[in-house]
Amino acid sequence: MKPPLIHINHVGFLPHAVKTLVVSGPPQDFFNLYRLSDTKFTLVFTGPLQRRTTELGEGLVGDFSAWNEEGIYRIECGDAVSHCFVIGAEVYRYPASMLLNFFRSQRCGDSETGWASPCHLDDQIVLSTGECRDLKGGYHQSCDLRKWPWGISLALVGLAEAALEGGNGKTREALLSEIRWGGDYLRKLQRNDGGLIDCTLVPEGFEGRAPGEVRGFEDPHALWGAREFYESDAPAPAQWQAIRFNALAFCIFQRDEPDLAKVCLEAARKGWAYMTRANRDFTAYQAPEIPPLGHEGLNIIFSGFYRDSAHETAHRLCTALALHRATRETCFLKDATNCARVLCSLQLDEEASGDRPDGACFRESTESPVLADSFFYFWRTSGPLGLVELLRLAPEHPDASIWRKAVRAVAEQYRWVAQKNVYGRCAAAWFREGANPFESPAFFTHASEEHKGSDGKYFFEDREKAGRIFYKYYNFCYNVDIMAGAVFLGKAALYFEEPAYAALAQRTLDWILGCNPFNASSVEGVGYNQPHRGLFGEFFPPVPQMPGAVFVGIDENSFDPKGQGLSNEYDLPMGGWLAWLFQSLEGPLEQLRDQ
Numbered sequence: 001m002k003p004p005l006i007h008i009n010h011v012g013f014l015p016h017a018v019k020t021l022v023v024s025g026p027p028q029d030f031f032n033l034y035r036l037s038d039t040k041f042t043l044v045f046t047g048p049l050q051r052r053t054t055e056l057g058e059g060l061v062g063d064f065s066a067w068n069e070e071g072i073y074r075i076e077c078g079d080a081v082s083h084c085f086v087i088g089a090e091v092y093r094y095p096a097s098m099l100l101n102f103f104r105s106q107r108c109g110d111s112e113t114g115w116a117s118p119c120h121l122d123d124q125i126v127l128s129t130g131e132c133r134d135l136k137g138g139y140h141q142s143c144d145l146r147k148w149p150w151g152i153s154l155a156l157v158g159l160a161e162a163a164l165e166g167g168n169g170k171t172r173e174a175l176l177s178e179i180r181w182g183g184d185y186l187r188k189l190q191r192n193d194g195g196l197i198d199c200t201l202v203p204e205g206f207e208g209r210a211p212g213e214v215r216g217f218e219d220p221h222a223l224w225g226a227r228e229f230y231e232s233d234a235p236a237p238a239q240w241q242a243i244r245f246n247a248l249a250f251c252i253f254q255r256d257e258p259d260l261a262k263v264c265l266e267a268a269r270k271g272w273a274y275m276t277r278a279n280r281d282f283t284a285y286q287a288p289e290i291p292p293l294g295h296e297g298l299n300i301i302f303s304g305f306y307r308d309s310a311h312e313t314a315h316r317l318c319t320a321l322a323l324h325r326a327t328r329e330t331c332f333l334k335d336a337t338n339c340a341r342v343l344c345s346l347q348l349d350e351e352a353s354g355d356r357p358d359g360a361c362f363r364e365s366t367e368s369p370v371l372a373d374s375f376f377y378f379w380r381t382s383g384p385l386g387l388v389e390l391l392r393l394a395p396e397h398p399d400a401s402i403w404r405k406a407v408r409a410v411a412e413q414y415r416w417v418a419q420k421n422v423y424g425r426c427a428a429a430w431f432r433e434g435a436n437p438f439e440s441p442a443f444f445t446h447a448s449e450e451h452k453g454s455d456g457k458y459f460f461e462d463r464e465k466a467g468r469i470f471y472k473y474y475n476f477c478y479n480v481d482i483m484a485g486a487v488f489l490g491k492a493a494l495y496f497e498e499p500a501y502a503a504l505a506q507r508t509l510d511w512i513l514g515c516n517p518f519n520a521s522s523v524e525g526v527g528y529n530q531p532h533r534g535l536f537g538e539f540f541p542p543v544p545q546m547p548g549a550v551f552v553g554i555d556e557n558s559f560d561p562k563g564q565g566l567s568n569e570y571d572l573p574m575g576g577w578l579a580w581l582f583q584s585l586e587g588p589l590e591q592l593r594d595q
């Protein structure tokens with residue numbers, strides 16, 4: 001028999017947070033909370049363990065939210081003992097600062113903090129105007145040396161939102177430093193017409209190879225040479241996210257660094273004009289080059305962006321809201337409400353009820369059977385968040401009742417799935433059978449595709465005769481999607497005054513920090529039992545182990561000793577959005593404390 005195992009957030013909890021634990025195979029139906037003081041453990045609280053549903057494995061759940069005294073604690077259940085954790089008002093301050101260590105360490109160019117810097121000092125492009133543009137700087141996004149505009153801009157949106165949530169002291173200065181550094185790179189990528197140039201970083205000698213020709217590098221030093229940039233547009237999410245980021249950066253620097261703030265707002269306005277121009281070309285994105293080593297599916301992750309699609313509209317919505325926040329100009333609010341109208345019309349069933357949570361999903365567009373909710377990185381970081389932000393900004397708007405139904409349906413969908421497993425885990429993505437854009441490309445097949453459901457019980461009856469709908473917990477890169485879902489839930493908790501949504505935000509953080517079936521933290525150096533980081537032999541020397549790095553989303557394959565850690569790759573967006581999640585937890589706790 002396997003020993004009972006106590007799963008709990010490895011770091012701990014804010015004093016008034018929801019505090020839960022999960023015990024696998026418990027020897028008894030209650031748990032004890034012990035407080036550590038002067039090397040002695042004292043029993044302070046006893047609570048029942050309750051059996052819940054069993055997706056993601058069997059277990060019982062305990063709750064000690066009622067206990068809110070600061071201190072050092074551990075849980076015991078029969079012979080099983082948890083490691084020690086902390087209840088404290090500052091418990092997340094140091095872990096949040098660790099995330100910034102990853103950003104510092106991933107700096108590229110003439111940085112003094114990058115793990116490899118000075119590096120890639122020859123990054124540049126000669127534009128068709130004859131201008132030679134220096135492109136040093138930015139970040140290596142993940143466990144390779146690429147500087148994808150879409151990933152870096154997504155990470156920076158998370159950091160900027162974290163800064164706007166508050167925070168102070170050393171962590172704040174470090175946060176602002178990354179917002180300056182990353183913003184500099186994004187603005188270097190901006191052409192004079194407002195669009196961002198592209199960069200797929202195919203090292204010399206690999207240009208022009210046929211897609212699918214996956215081969216190792218003959219020269220593991222190849223990626224250290226000058227990289228390729230392209231004057232053509234970066235994918236649409238990179239464009240929108242860069243504008244969204246620059247507008248938020250204006251808000252951050254407006255008071256203390258007005259010159260920088262002005263530069264940020266000018267870049268945002270130029271980008272907005274470019275993306276909303278009347279003659280914009282909506283041709284599907286095609287990367288100028290497909291990098292070797294498993295990027296065959298690259299174009300598919302951007303395939304949800306086209307005229308009037310859910311992704312396009314959701315990104316315009318969030319960008320308009322950020323520009324409204326910066327300028328207070330009503331044209332941006334009006335644009336946001338137009339976007340919200342389109343977006344809400346794409347929801348399958350805004351009256352989605354408890355037994356049909358699939359109705360909260362959104363069509364990719366009026367003509368497509370694909371669900372917008374199927375895409376990683378770019379859906380949960382935009383659509384639902386934009387709607388809840390708009391609702392809080394303009395609750396008296398004539399359309400607000402429509403937005404309210406849409407937001408409520410999404411929040412209830414999160415709650416419905418979270419009740420199906422002992423960890424309170426929300427789904428990462430939803431799919432329609434026969435209309436799953438990610439079924440075949442090699443780029444995605446490593447991502448635990450087999451985990452879509454244990455026995456078919458995740459499926460729903462065919463709603464529109466267009467294929468049954470199902471959800472996944474372990475979707476590729478799921479960490480950023482559940483973090484964005486948690487931020488959304490925190491905002492929904494504030495709007496609806498619904499503590500249960502705030503509890504799910506906390507339980508998402510708990511999952512990231514070790515309360516999961518693997519008893520493993522997704523953050524290097526924070527919590528315990530991390531799997532080995534992704535290493536692909538693509539270049540040498542490889543990315544070192546870096547405290548504060550966040551994995552794309554651990555799963556069973558993460559712990560395969562023969563695997564390469566494809567689910568444990570470090571990735572910048574996860575770090576930026578976890579920073580936002582850390583900062584966003586306190587608001588709902590304070591407002592909803594007495595309910």
Ligand SMILES: [Zn+2]
Binds near residue numbers: 116
């Ligand atoms: Zn570099």
